[in-house]
Each structure stands twice: as C-alpha cells, then as structure tokens.
Amino acid sequence: MKTILITLLSCLVAVSAARAHAFVDHADPLVGSTVKTSPTEVKIFFTEKLILPFSDLKILDSTGQEVDRKDKHLDPSNGAVLIVSVPTLKPGKYTVSWRATSVDTHVTHGAFTFTVSS
Amino acid sequence: MKKLTHCGLIAAAALCGFLHPRALMAHGFEGDRFFPPTISTDDPFAVDELSLPTVNLFHDPGVPITREIDFGGEFDKELLPGWDLEFSDQFTTLLPKGSPSVNGWQNFDLGSKLELIQSPAHEFIASVGVDWAIGGTGGKSIGVDSFSTVSPAIFLGKGFGDLPDSVPMLKPFAITTDVAEAFPTEAANPNSLEWGIALEYSLIYLEQNVKDTGLAHPFRDMVPLVELVMNSPENRGGGETTGTVNPGVLYEGRYFQLGAEAVIPVNSHSGPNVGFLVNVNIFIDDLFPKLFGHPLFGGHSETASTETPATSAK
Numbered sequence: 369m370k371t372i373l374i375t376l377l378s379c380l381v382a383v384s385a386a387r388a389h390a391f392v393d394h395a396d397p398l399v400g401s402t403v404k405t406s407p408t409e410v411k412i413f414f415t416e417k418l419i420l421p422f423s424d425l426k427i428l429d430s431t432g433q434e435v436d437r438k439d440k441h442l443d444p445s446n447g448a449v450l451i452v453s454v455p456t457l458k459p460g461k462y463t464v465s466w467r468a469t470s471v472d473t474h475v476t477h478g479a480f481t482f483t484v485s486s
Numbered sequence: 487m488k489k490l491t492h493c494g495l496i497a498a499a500a501l502c503g504f505l506h507p508r509a510l511m512a513h514g515f516e517g518d519r520f521f522p523p524t525i526s527t528d529d530p531f532a533v534d535e536l537s538l539p540t541v542n543l544f545h546d547p548g549v550p551i552t553r554e555i556d557f558g559g560e561f562d563k564e565l566l567p568g569w570d571l572e573f574s575d576q577f578t579t580l581l582p583k584g585s586p587s588v589n590g591w592q593n594f595d596l597g598s599k600l601e602l603i604q605s606p607a608h609e610f611i612a613s614v615g616v617d618w619a620i621g622g623t624g625g626k627s628i629g630v631d632s633f634s635t636v637s638p639a640i641f642l643g644k645g646f647g648d649l650p651d652s653v654p655m656l657k658p659f660a661i662t663t664d665v666a667e668a669f670p671t672e673a674a675n676p677n678s679l680e681w682g683i684a685l686e687y688s689l690i691y692l693e694q695n696v697k698d699t700g701l702a703h704p705f706r707d708m709v710p711l712v713e714l715v716m717n718s719p720e721n722r723g724g725g726e727t728t729g730t731v732n733p734g735v736l737y738e739g740r741y742f743q744l745g746a747e748a749v750i751p752v753n754s755h756s757g758p759n760v761g762f763l764v765n766v767n768i769f770i771d772d773l774f775p776k777l778f779g780h781p782l783f784g785g786h787s788e789t790a791s792t793e794t795p796a797t798s799a800k
Contacts, residue, residue, distance in 0.1 A: 388740060388772030389513060389520075392694035400654070400697030472775055478518040480695050481651075 389476050390416040390448070390468035397482040406457035406484050410436070414468055417447035422469035425452045430461050447471075459486035513771065517606035518695055519645035519660060520688070525745045525765040526713040526732045527682030528664045530613040530641035532570035532599040534778040535562040536768045540576070544749050544761025547728075551758065553581040556592075564781040568601035572617075578628050590625020593634075599641065609645030609660070614638070621671065631670070637680065639666035647695060658691040676724030678717055686711040690738060709736040713747065728756040732763065743767040 396411040397403045410427055420442050427436040436452045443449035450466065462484065467477040514521035514531035523529055525540060538559035546552040558576025565571055573596060579589040599615035617637040624630030645660040666680045686709050693699065693706045716729035734747025749761035771779025 388769065388775075391690065394698055398698040399694060472772070474772070474775075474779075476515070476520075478695050 388416065388470065388472050389474045390414040390418060390470040391476060392466075392478065392480075393448075395464065395480070399480040400482065402483040402485050404485055407454065409451050409453040410464055411443070411449055411451045412464070412466055412468075413446075414448045414450065414470075416468075416470035416472070416474075418442060418450060419469045419471060419473070420450075422467075422475070423450055424465075424467040425450045426465045427452060427454055428463040428465060432463075435462070457484045459484050513769070514643075516604060516611045516643060516645065517609045518647055518691075519609040520690060520738075521611075521643055521645070521660060521662065522686070522688075522709050522736045522738060522743060523767045524662060524684040524686075524711070524713060525734075525736075525763065525767075526715050526730075526747060526749075527662065527684050528599075528615075528639070528641060529662050529684070530599075530601070530611045530643040530664075532564055532568050532601050532613060532615075533562065534564055534570075534771050534780075535560065536770045537561075537574075537765060538768060540763070540765040542576075542749070542761065542763045545758050546580075547751075547755055547757050550585065551583045553583075555579045555581070558592075562599075563778075566784050567781045569781075570599050572597035572599065575624075578625075580628055588627045590628040590630070591623070592628070593619045593621060593624040593630050595619050608648050609643075611641075611643040613641040615641060617666065631672075631675075633670055633672035633675065635668050635670045637666040637668040639664055639680075645691070647691065654696050655692075657696050658688045660686045660688060660691075662686075674722065676719040676722040678719045678724060680717050682713060682715045684711055684713045686736075704737060707738045709738065710734075711736060716752070726753065726755040728753070730756060730761075734763070741769050741773050743769070 391414065392399070393413045393415050395413065397407055410425065412425065420440070425440045426434050429435050435457065436454050440450065440452045443451060450468065460483070461481055463479055463481050465479045467475065469475050514523065514529055514533060521529055521531065523535055523537065540558045542556040544554055546554050556576045556578050558574065560572060560574035562570050562572045575594050576592050577589065578592055579587055581587045595617060597615060597617040599613050601611060601613045603612040604610070617639065619635040621634035622632050641664045643660070643662040647657045649657050662684045664682050668678045668680055688709045689701060689706050690709065693701060711734060713732040714729065715732065716727060718727040719725050729752045731750045731752060732747040734745060736743055736745045745765040745767070747763045749763050751757035
C-alpha cells in the first residue's frame with residue numbers, strides 16, 4: 369500500500385513539471401517582487417515550449433507606457449523561456465504583460481507586477 | 487528540417503487561430519483566470535470535458551441506515567462556439583444495513599449550456615442551460631424516478647483579479663454558482679430549487695499573477711475550494727431543504743485534474759454523517775487537440791483578434 373502511494377505521489381510530482389497549456393512556472397524578477405536595482409531583462413519561465421511569433425512579452429510602466437526594448441525572444445537553450453530586455457528602469461512599479469502560445473497551439477495570457485525600489 | 491518543423495508549427499498555429507480560434511482557448515479561461523472544473527457543482531463553461539470517474543461515498547438519510555456508492559462520469563462536447571451538449575450518468579450501489587446490496591444505473595442525464603456574457607477584464611462569465619434527467623432509463627432496483635425532470639438553470643463565474651492592488655492576496659479568490667429550477671414531468675412530485683456555490687482560492691493564480699511565494703510543486707498547482715450543494719423542495723409536500731458543504735482541493739496536472747472533497751450534510755435530513763468524493767477530470771483538449779478543445783462547427787469571433795501573430799498584449 370505504501371509503495372502504491374509513493375508511486376502515485378511520484379507520478380503527480382513528475383507531471384506537475386509541465387502542462388499542455390503554457391503556465392508561468394516562475395519569472396525573473398519574481399512575480400510580485402521588489403528588486404533593488406533595475407534588471408537588464410525580464411524572463412518568464414513557462415511550463416511548455418512556445419511559438420515565438422504568437423507569443424508576446426511587454427513591460428509597462430505605471431502610466432501604461434511600454435518601456436521594454438521590443439526585442440522579445442526565446443532562450444536559445446530553452447524554448448520555454450521568453451525574454452525581453454529593458455533599459456535601466458527608474459524606481460517604480462512595472463507590469464509584465466504576457467501571452468504564450470505553446471507548441472501545441474494552446475494560448476494563455478496574464479500579467480503580473482514587480483517593483484524597482486529607490 | 488528543424489526550420490521546416492518550426493514553420494509547420496507556425497502554420498498550424500495560424501490555421502488553428504484563424505479557422506478555429508476558440509480551439510486555443512479551451513479549458514475554462516476567462517481573462518487571466520483559469521476556472522478549474524468543479525466537481526460537486528456545475529461550472530459556467532461550455533467546453534469539451536471528460537469527467538471520469540467521480541466516486542461518491544456517503545450514507546443516505548432515513549432508515550435503514552444505507553451506505554451509497556456512486557460511480558459516475560460526464561462528457562461535454564462543444565457544438566458551436568460557447569454552446570455544448572452534456573451527457574452524464576452514474577452507477578449506484580446501495581448497501582442497506584442488514585439487507586442485501588442492490589445496484590443499478592441512475593437515470594441518464596442530457597444537458598446543454600450556452601455562454602451568454604463574458605468579460606475577460608473582470609474574469610466574469612454568465613451562462614444558461616437546461617438539464618433533462620430522462621425518466622425510466624435507470625435501474626428500478628435502486629428506485630430511480632419513472633418520470634423525467636427538466637431543470638433550466640443559470641450559471642455565473644467571477645474571479646477577483648480585478649480587486650484593488652491594496653488587497654493582493656484576495657485576488658486569487660473566485661466564485662462560481664449555478665441555480666436551477668427542477669420541474670418533474672409527473673405533476674404529483676414537487677418542484678425544487680437546486681443551487682450550488684463554489685468558492686475557490688487558486689494557488690496557481692497567486693503564484694503566476696500576484697506573488698511568487700516560493701510554494702513548491704505540487705502545492706502551487708492546487709486550488710483549495712468549498713462547494714455548497716443545496717436542494718429546496720417548493721411544493722407538494724416535498725419536505726425539508728437538504729444539502730451538503732464540500733470542502734476539498736483540486737490538483738491541476740498536465741493532462742488531468744484530481745479532486746477530493748469531504749461531503750458534510752447541512753442537517754439531519756441530508757444524511758447522518760460525513761461522506762467522501764473523489765474525481766478525475768481528463769483534459770481531452772490537451773490529450774487529443776485535433777478532436778477536442780474546439781467547437782464541432784464554427785469559430786469564435788470574440789477571440790479571433792487575439793490569435794493573430796503577437797503584436798500587442800493586454
């Protein structure tokens with residue numbers, strides 16, 4: 369019985385690593401975090417590999433203006449990581465707005481914020 | 487070859503996006519919110535779903551004390567964008583104390599749902615539907631109704647991601663509700679108001695939209711919830727209101743959802759003690775994307791604009 373439970377739990381943990389819909393596994397800067405210095409780029413680590421032309425990543429300042437360098441790209445070594453570079457960001461709150469089309473063509477989207485402290 | 491494969495994927499995405507854009511928005515999404523399929527109440531989404539099995543163990547109210555085990559399933563298929571047909575049934579085993587067990591199928595259920603109002607920015611959806619429990623299609627040995635019951639219903643879903651930033655930890659909350667009026671086709675039987683509420687706290691939404699708390703898998707893939715399932719007879723000596731409060735948790739895997747809930751009677755008319763409910767919901771739109779996850783006929787104009795190559799985000 370114990371073996372069956374351990375096996376089932378292992379299966380659950382194993383399959384939780386990815387989904388057919390691309391969800392955010394984590395981001396850099398972290399979702400909802402405060403960083404002391406401006407990042408040079410914003411990365412989102414998704415749970416599925418993406419199709420770049422149908423995916424998007426934008427960084428918006430508190431007025432809603434786009435402040436990234438408009439150079440979204442996938443990590444060459446990991447097609448599940450969407451990246452956009454940013455200039456030096458002034459202290460303030462920024463919104464990361466994303467849309468992810470996974471390789472099985474499912475679309476998800478979302479947004480989160482991070483703060484650059486003074 | 488790699489380039490060709492990449493081009494093929496883009497072409498496939500474009501084709502699916504323009505011809506069947508709704509295919510790309512399967513599951514119960516509204517805006518940034520993923521509404522998981524609830525297991526005791528009906529959610530407002532008319533999408534392809536396969537719920538199999540749902541196992542429910544509880545004690546029936548009354549004498550003799552009878553343990554009931556239900557083994558059920560449901561299949562929903564979206565026919566036109568935002569409109570589906572739903573088929574469900576369950577096999578029931580009754581274990582009366584001191585008597586031999588009996589078992590048989592419940593009456594077959596045929597339903598349909600239509601999504602009427604959607605507001606992605608406010609994570610809101612409203613739907614209407616109707617359910618037809620077809621009398622006499624189940625086993626007489628378990629005492630199924632010989633008459634049919636027709637139940638028109640309304641369904642609502644609301645996520646709270648649009649709450650002010652001053653209350654970030656409340657944003658993962660969402661609520662869905664269904665309210666149905668059950669009309670038996672045999673006049674001697676009572677009409678009844680059937681209603682349910684599901685209050686959810688999505689750890690998935692918390693981790694990817696609000697704050698990364700560092701919660702590890704599989705816990706960050708879970709949605710704790712409480713469901714309330716009520717039935718209030720309205721006339722013809724229908725008796726007392728009955729219902730259960732079902733606290734539990736849903737786990738969202740890659741191709742399936744696992745759910746478990748306790749089933750707590752709200753009063754003595756609803757049962758003598760706590761039951762238990764487990765459910766597997768298979769994401770057939772992910773497992774078989776060519777067959778499921780899109781309407782059988784037609785596209786979806788509302789989402790077409792969002793499926794073009796990405797030039798703008800929310």
